[in-house]
Amino acid sequence: MSEPTPAHGPRTVVSPGKTLFGVGVSEQVGDYADRYGTRALVLASEAIYDIHGETIVENIEAAGVETAVYTDVRPDPTVANVEAAYDVWESEGCDVIVTLGGGSSIDVGKSVGILAANEGSIRGFGVDRAGYEGVPNPTPPVIAVNTTAGTGSETTRTAVLTDESTDTKFIxxxxxxxxxxxxxxxxxxxxxxxxxxxxxxxxxxxxxxEAFTSVKSYSVTDGYARDAMTRIVDALPTSWANGDDIEARTEMLIGQFQAGKAFGNSSVALVHGMARPLGAQLHVPHGLANGLILPYVVEFNHVAAPGKYAEVARLLGAADADTPDRVAARRAGDAVQELCEDISLTDYLDEFGDVPTREAYLDVVPEMTQDAFDSGSPDNNPRKPTHDELEELFVRVYDDALAPDSPRRS
Ligand SMILES: [Fe+2]
Incomplete structure (x- = not known):
């Protein structure tokens, strides 16, 4: 038999032990906590705990499991945040972790689990110090109750934390x-x-x-990525316009789960590499930074993977089956931009204060470019940018999407 192509392995694909989908499945959290432990540490931000905390805690206690609660999970959680949550785990004698929230809560939950089962400080488990697969022992059971759609962190082998001593993120x-x-x-x-x-x-x-077009894309993750994009392209504008549309919310939860399975088992690429420094400079959430960058990276990339980007354009409705791949691929960037416009993405920039002047922004472009390269994400990109090309992409984002009089803001 001939060697398998890169698209067919060999690979290890991870997934949560079980995933519960559907209206009302959070009522089963207590039963699952009871299967795995006797005292649950519930982790949440204060805002999320205020909305859902009491219901979840009552559900867990009704199943005969005691609870301890930590409600100070922060966005972009830090080492200190993890250590404070771990102190509660230890002092309360917990044996199962329940996270309530999105990526931040889930990543704190994973990290508390690492400290509970392994020796050393959490910073030491970053891939920059311990390498990949640098956590020797499995965490205690983690039940991730998702409240966003979403980071997909409940599906992945990754936790992202901030090292406050250097103001940088590590994974x-x-x-x-x-x-x-x-x-x-x-x-x-x-x-x-x-x-x-x-x-x-x-x-x-x-x-x-990004998972679909990454150089690490894989036949199994391609399936998840295709299905995720197909769901999200319709369900995101609908759930944004009407948050009570339970069908659209359900589709988004499934889509973001599939997207998590896709990138968690292949990789993200240049958009994520650029979004980290851009988000830090603008003090905007991760997803907003991604959405500001995405159309330009798609446009930049499409010549390197025309078949993949043609598929993206077709599922976004910008081309049909008869459109040649190269023609269809060229339309993918604009189609992605229209999706961002459908949810008024750039309008939210105003909530995060004034963007820097062009001059001030240009001053930090070299630093952002270096950060993006250092992240390693550009290595997974279908088109490898040169240093100058990456700087030009950052400038394009400013002129087209950030400046107050730019096309996407006016
Ligand atoms: Fe992300």
Missing amino acids: IVSENIVPTVAVEDPTLIQSLPKSHTAFTGIDAFTHAI
């Missing part, structure tokens, strides 16, 4: 931190505000498109 990647149970109940995301529906939704779409 931990290990099969030993994949959650035990993921809970995808659309009733929990009905209360997600429009802005966060837009940010987390475009993040999920970016996961799917």
